[in-house]
Amino acid sequence: MKAVVLHQAGQPTAVEDLTLRPVGNHEVRVQLAASGVCHTDLSVRDGAIPVLLPCTLGHEGAGIVTDVGADVTTVAPGDHVVLTWNAPCRSCLHCLRGEAQLCPHGLAHAFGEPYAQGAAGPVWPEMGAGTLAEATLLPAAAVVPVDKSLPLDHAALLACGVTTGVGAVIRTAAVRPGESVLVVGCGGVGLAAIQAARLAGAAPIIAADRVAGQLPAAVANGATDTVDTAGADLASAVRDLTGGIGVDHGIEVVGKPATIRATYEATRRGGKVTLVGAAGIDETVTLPALSLMADGKTIQGSVYGASDPARDIPVLAKLALRGRLDLEALVTRRIGIDEVEAAFADMAAGRGARSVVRFSVTT
Numbered sequence: 001m002k003a004v005v006l007h008q009a010g011q012p013t014a015v016e017d018l019t020l021r022p023v024g025n026h027e028v029r030v031q032l033a034a035s036g037v038c039h040t041d042l043s044v045r046d047g048a049i050p051v052l053l054p055c056t057l058g059h060e061g062a063g064i065v066t067d068v069g070a071d072v073t074t075v076a077p078g079d080h081v082v083l084t085w086n087a088p089c090r091s092c093l094h095c096l097r098g099e100a101q102l103c104p105h106g107l108a109h110a111f112g113e114p115y116a117q118g119a120a121g122p123v124w125p126e127m128g129a130g131t132l133a134e135a136t137l138l139p140a141a142a143v144v145p146v147d148k149s150l151p152l153d154h155a156a157l158l159a160c161g162v163t164t165g166v167g168a169v170i171r172t173a174a175v176r177p178g179e180s181v182l183v184v185g186c187g188g189v190g191l192a193a194i195q196a197a198r199l200a201g202a203a204p205i206i207a208a209d210r211v212a213g214q215l216p217a218a219v220a221n222g223a224t225d226t227v228d229t230a231g232a233d234l235a236s237a238v239r240d241l242t243g244g245i246g247v248d249h250g251i252e253v254v255g256k257p258a259t260i261r262a263t264y265e266a267t268r269r270g271g272k273v274t275l276v277g278a279a280g281i282d283e284t285v286t287l288p289a290l291s292l293m294a295d296g297k298t299i300q301g302s303v304y305g306a307s308d309p310a311r312d313i314p315v316l317a318k319l320a321l322r323g324r325l326d327l328e329a330l331v332t333r334r335i336g337i338d339e340v341e342a343a344f345a346d347m348a349a350g351r352g353a354r355s356v357v358r359f360s361v362t363t
């Protein structure tokens with residue numbers, strides 16, 4: 001099978017032929033139909049996120065089950081599945097408290113034995129998924145069945161970006177009708193957050209990005225107002241749009257100290273700041289100490305949209321099938337497996353939402 005393989009952090013990837021090892025008792029083999037290219041893949045390629053190398057990139061995929069291990073009862077060959085990088089253990093403190101997104105064992109399979117062999121030796125799957133390939137192997141707990149009427153190149157987005165963006169707004173921020181929402185950063189996750197704010201009945205929904213070319217997509221996904229942060233101070237622009245008050249909810253989807261600080265400043269006294277963007281591991285953010293107390297704002301992190309894949313991916317699929325989530329509006333372009341490096345270049349330049357790799361499915 002063909003796969004997008006990274007041998008050394010900081011170097012370009014290459015499409016290579018790999019051979020998957022046999023399916024383990026608790027595993028499933030999935031033929032990929034589609035995989036989004038997520039910003040985390042670029043962070044892995046650039047070495048900002050350490051992984052076992054060489055690895056097949058990709059963790060936002062959907063496809064069709066082709067083989068299951070002897071002990072697998074939850075899916076069968078032919079099932080359409082979304083592949084999730086978080087396979088919660090169901091028995092740790094976090095899982096038992098309904099915090100599957102914080103399970104410390106959810107990624108354990110990513111650091112186990114290699115899943116495939118290439119010409120130069122063993123290969124691991126990025127985040128246990130390795131979805132930028134024609135096929136992959138995962139624990140059965142890391143695949144979620146979805147309705148076959150949902151197109152698989154839409155279903156793939158439910159594996160990471162949409163779950164993260166929608167969950168941040170619906171679950172972590174718990175936006176209510178009529179509340180005002182600011183989304184800072186209008187890539188794939190930010191646009192999903194904007195759609196979720198629309199779904200929640202928020203108004204206004206203010207979208208901000210440093211690349212003005214991203215703002216029309218924000219409007220298409222539900223933003224009522226936009227701020228080009230290359231040419232305006234975010235906090236003062238947001239105050240102008242909210243009668244001088246600031247927003248009820250600031251949703252930061254960039255992961256930079258400057259945008260975290262700006263989102264905090266644009267959020268009203270007593271409002272909630274929800275942090276979705278992944279910052280570099282060595283970065284720190286400075287906030288005014290008196291304001292942290294006196295302005296009564298809440299700052300909360302949201303990882304994977306505070307979602308449990310088995311519980312929430314089917315909900316998102318239902319919303320998409322009934323037209324309440326517009327997954328097509330999040331797809332910037334469909335590409336082939338040999339165009340992933342070009343998708344990274346677009347991403348690094350802040351262009352577009354999601355490039356989706358499509359594979360020809362032969363089962």
Ligand SMILES: [Zn+2]
Pocket residue numbers: 038039040041059060160161
């Ligand atoms: Zn991702």
Ligand SMILES: [Zn+2]
Pocket residue numbers: 088089090091092093094095096103104105106
């Ligand atoms: Zn757990």
